[in-house]
Amino acid sequence: MKVLFVCSGGMSSAIVVQALKKEGEKQGLELEVLAVGTSDIESELKKGWDLVMVAPQVRHRMESIQKAADKASVPCGAIPPQAYTPLGGPILLNTVKQLMGI
Numbered sequence: 632m633k634v635l636f637v638c639s640g641g642m643s644s645a646i647v648v649q650a651l652k653k654e655g656e657k658q659g660l661e662l663e664v665l666a667v668g669t670s671d672i673e674s675e676l677k678k679g680w681d682l683v684m685v686a687p688q689v690r691h692r693m694e695s696i697q698k699a700a701d702k703a704s705v706p707c708g709a710i711p712p713q714a715y716t717p718l719g720g721p722i723l724l725n726t727v728k729q730l731m732g733i
Contacts, residue, residue, distance in 0.1 A: 634727060635675055636666040636710070637696055638686035646717050647686075647710070651727070654720030662727075672696055676703040682730055683707040687715050706730050 634651065638644040644666035655662040667675050669692055676683070676699060683700045685693050690709055700707035708730040714722035 632660065632727075632731065633663045633679065633681045634665075635672075635680040635683045635705075636664065636686060637669055637672055637683060637689060637692075638666055639688050640668045644686055644715075647715055647719060647723065650717055650720035651723045654724045658724065660724075669696065672699050676700065676705060680705055682727060684710045684727070684730075686710050687712045 636644045636648060648664045648666050651664050652662055665675070666686075669689055672683070680703075683696065683705050685696050685707065687710060689696075693709060697707050708726065711719075711722060711726060713719060714726060
């Protein structure tokens with residue numbers, strides 16, 4: 632499963648990306664996860680992502696990100712603030728599963 636994180640610069644989510652990958656491994660899920668800045672969302676969506684997740688610091692841009700995701704037919708949701716930590720992997724993976732319907 633390919634999960635695209637959108638944050639302010641694409642750098643601040645690195646710890647959360649690792650937490651999600653680690654939790655996915657624990658549960659036997661292979662995840663490709665990338666964090667990008669808001670300016671890169673439209674070009675990245677052309678690369679076949681399965682899910683877009685929006686970081687808390689750019690939640691104010693959710694509407695425009697959601698429109699881009701809808702245009703690409705990719706589900707989109709917010710990263711819960713309590714999951715945006717190095718220990719947030721379990722919460723984050725549950726959110727991914729809910730958004731993907733698995």
